[in-house]
Amino acid sequence: MRMTGRRGPGRAESPEQVLGMRHSSLRETLTNEIRMAIMTGRYKPGDRLVEDRLAEEYGVSRNPVREAMRVLEIEGLLEVKPRRGATVAKFTDDEAKEAVELRASLEGLSARLAARRCNDEVRAQIFDLLGRGRRAMEEQNWEALRQLNDDFHQLIAYAGSNRFLREFMHAMRSKTFWMIAGSKSWRGRDSWKEHEAILHAILSGDEELASILASRHVYNAGQAFLDERVQPDGEDPAVADTEPAARSGGG
Amino acid sequence: MRMTGRRGPGRAESPEQVLGMRHSSLRETLTNEIRMAIMTGRYKPGDRLVEDRLAEEYGVSRNPVREAMRVLEIEGLLEVKPRRGATVAKFTDDEAKEAVELRASLEGLSARLAARRCNDEVRAQIFDLLGRGRRAMEEQNWEALRQLNDDFHQLIAYAGSNRFLREFMHAMRSKTFWMIAGSKSWRGRDSWKEHEAILHAILSGDEELASILASRHVYNAGQAFLDERVQPDGEDPAVADTEPAARSGGG
DNA sequence: TGTTCGCCTATTGTATACCATGCTACATGT
DNA sequence: ACATGTAGCATGGTATACAATAGGCGAACA
Numbered sequence: 001m002r003m004t005g006r007r008g009p010g011r012a013e014s015p016e017q018v019l020g021m022r023h024s025s026l027r028e029t030l031t032n033e034i035r036m037a038i039m040t041g042r043y044k045p046g047d048r049l050v051e052d053r054l055a056e057e058y059g060v061s062r063n064p065v066r067e068a069m070r071v072l073e074i075e076g077l078l079e080v081k082p083r084r085g086a087t088v089a090k091f092t093d094d095e096a097k098e099a100v101e102l103r104a105s106l107e108g109l110s111a112r113l114a115a116r117r118c119n120d121e122v123r124a125q126i127f128d129l130l131g132r133g134r135r136a137m138e139e140q141n142w143e144a145l146r147q148l149n150d151d152f153h154q155l156i157a158y159a160g161s162n163r164f165l166r167e168f169m170h171a172m173r174s175k176t177f178w179m180i181a182g183s184k185s186w187r188g189r190d191s192w193k194e195h196e197a198i199l200h201a202i203l204s205g206d207e208e209l210a211s212i213l214a215s216r217h218v219y220n221a222g223q224a225f226l227d228e229r230v231q232p233d234g235e236d237p238a239v240a241d242t243e244p245a246a247r248s249g250g251g
Numbered sequence: 252m253r254m255t256g257r258r259g260p261g262r263a264e265s266p267e268q269v270l271g272m273r274h275s276s277l278r279e280t281l282t283n284e285i286r287m288a289i290m291t292g293r294y295k296p297g298d299r300l301v302e303d304r305l306a307e308e309y310g311v312s313r314n315p316v317r318e319a320m321r322v323l324e325i326e327g328l329l330e331v332k333p334r335r336g337a338t339v340a341k342f343t344d345d346e347a348k349e350a351v352e353l354r355a356s357l358e359g360l361s362a363r364l365a366a367r368r369c370n371d372e373v374r375a376q377i378f379d380l381l382g383r384g385r386r387a388m389e390e391q392n393w394e395a396l397r398q399l400n401d402d403f404h405q406l407i408a409y410a411g412s413n414r415f416l417r418e419f420m421h422a423m424r425s426k427t428f429w430m431i432a433g434s435k436s437w438r439g440r441d442s443w444k445e446h447e448a449i450l451h452a453i454l455s456g457d458e459e460l461a462s463i464l465a466s467r468h469v470y471n472a473g474q475a476f477l478d479e480r481v482q483p484d485g486e487d488p489a490v491a492d493t494e495p496a497a498r499s500g501g502g
Numbered sequence: 503t504g505t506t507c508g509c510c511t512a513t514t515g516t517a518t519a520c521c522a523t524g525c526t527a528c529a530t531g532t
Numbered sequence: 533a534c535a536t537g538t539a540g541c542a543t544g545g546t547a548t549a550c551a552a553t554a555g556g557c558g559a560a561c562a
Contacts, residue, residue, distance in 0.1 A: 052512095067321050071321060071325060076415075083513075084554060085513060098415055102360075102416045164354075164426065313518095317544090334523075335543080
């Protein structure tokens with residue numbers, strides 16, 4: 001895949017749509033691209049990410065790649081060893097539990113704040129969300145539910161009106177993407193029912209309930225994931241070690 | 252200031268102490284250096300950080316500088332506008348409150364977990380810390396107390412035994428450095444008394460108490476800071492706009 | 503046969519140089 | 533007074549070169 005960024009001095013390529021490409025720098029695009037590739041499983045835990053190869057794969061130079069990797073490293077999606085390069089982060093069961101634990105607390109806090117500060121605007125958005133959710137449930141439209149899932153979390157984060165918490169939640173969701181992405185049996189219906197309950201708690205301004213429900217929601221999702229992930233042997237979990245690496249090949 | 256890193260191909264410099272300098276890459280050193288410069292106030296909120304100037308100032312090329320800036324951007328210490336470069340982040344009062352709010356919650360959670368999982372090793376470390384604290388108090392050694400402050404937070408984070416929480420707390424402390432760094436009247440004594448109480452709560456395994464005390468501790472510190480920061484007019488707070496910028500020498 | 507040492511290779515870390523583009527400020531024209 | 537042109541600066545990116553290093557692999561060795 002070639003990033004359609006403006007090419008450097010050397011190669012001319014075609015000056016096609018040089019305009020319109022103004023927003024979001026290459027490194028940003030790259031960061032998102034790689035992040036997505038990790039979240040969707042194209043790069044699997046343990047896979048090596050080599051600067052040169054990525055640069056070639058995306059048709060960019062090493063600099064943006066490096067900067068993107070720095071970002072992903074901090075986000076916790078990559079493990080970087082000095083002079084040895086980056087690999088997609090693996091998660092042991094313990095770490096997964098830790099992540100769930102923290103995320104549960106943060107979502108709880110988020111919901112609590114949302115309930116505390118629920119104003120008319122938020123209220124309207126919640127009603128809208130509930131409506132769309134009901135429709136998606138009736139139509140059994142799981143794709144839409146998945147989207148609503150994202151919207152839900154975003155709304156909560158927004159409603160909590162704490163910039164820092166919002167950023168943290170974003171990072172945390174990024175770090176725990178496997179909770180949903182890796183899940184084979186997407187428990188869409190249960191999940192949305194829980195969401196509904198949380199939203200109602202927020203609407204009624206019940207901080208405590210909202211908080212508890214939100215926490216439990218995360219624990220449930222996390223537990224569902226952990227149950228699914230049965231260790232075959234005593235083997236290192238979440239690994240794809242036999243796979244050589246993230247070579248560009250079949251892509 | 253010149254970073255004593257191994258120089259590139261061009262300049263030879265002297266091969267002095269090329270060994271021993273193996274740990275931590277330039278960009279890491281740079282990141283810490285700049286972070287420290289921000290935290291200690293050498294670069295003030297609003298100051299512009301120009302890549303070239305930083306590169307020259309630290310005697311390195313632009314690449315490591317850029318990567319360092321990316322890191323600091325994510326950490327929230329820098330605000331970066333596309334094509335406009337980075338400035339040291341400013342905090343409005345509202346943001347400060349938000350930061351305090353979140354950090355209070357996280358410290359509370361941290362303390363709660365620490366209390367829940369307090370094992371013998373942690374217990375020993377707590378006793379050690381308490382001892383050192385008592386001594387520092389008796390000697391009125393404020394510098395030592397400041398150090399103990401750091402140790403305290405580190406111990407709590409460690410005792411909570413949640414890798415993600417630990418990382419978040421680190422980032423959060425980085426983002427709220429001004430709570431202590433900017434504080435003119437370092438409320439060392441009060442602070443340590445609160446620390447003591449928290450540690451005792453943890454020792455006795457009282458999750459709830461530990462959590463509440465820890466939260467309140469942060470609120471107190473935050474309040475102390477906010478009180479201090481009196482707005483002269485209706486002006487934008489935490490700004491040093493009249494200062495030209497972070498230009499190097501005669502500029 | 504198992505271990506240690508040293509070389510080789512792949513990759514990262516850094517430097518250098520230059521180009522393209524977007525801002526900003528300033529100058530200019532109306 | 534206001535719109536417009538323009539020059540300079542700083543960023544974002546490309547390309548290239550080279551040094552340093554971690555690990556792998558094989559040779560020498562016990």
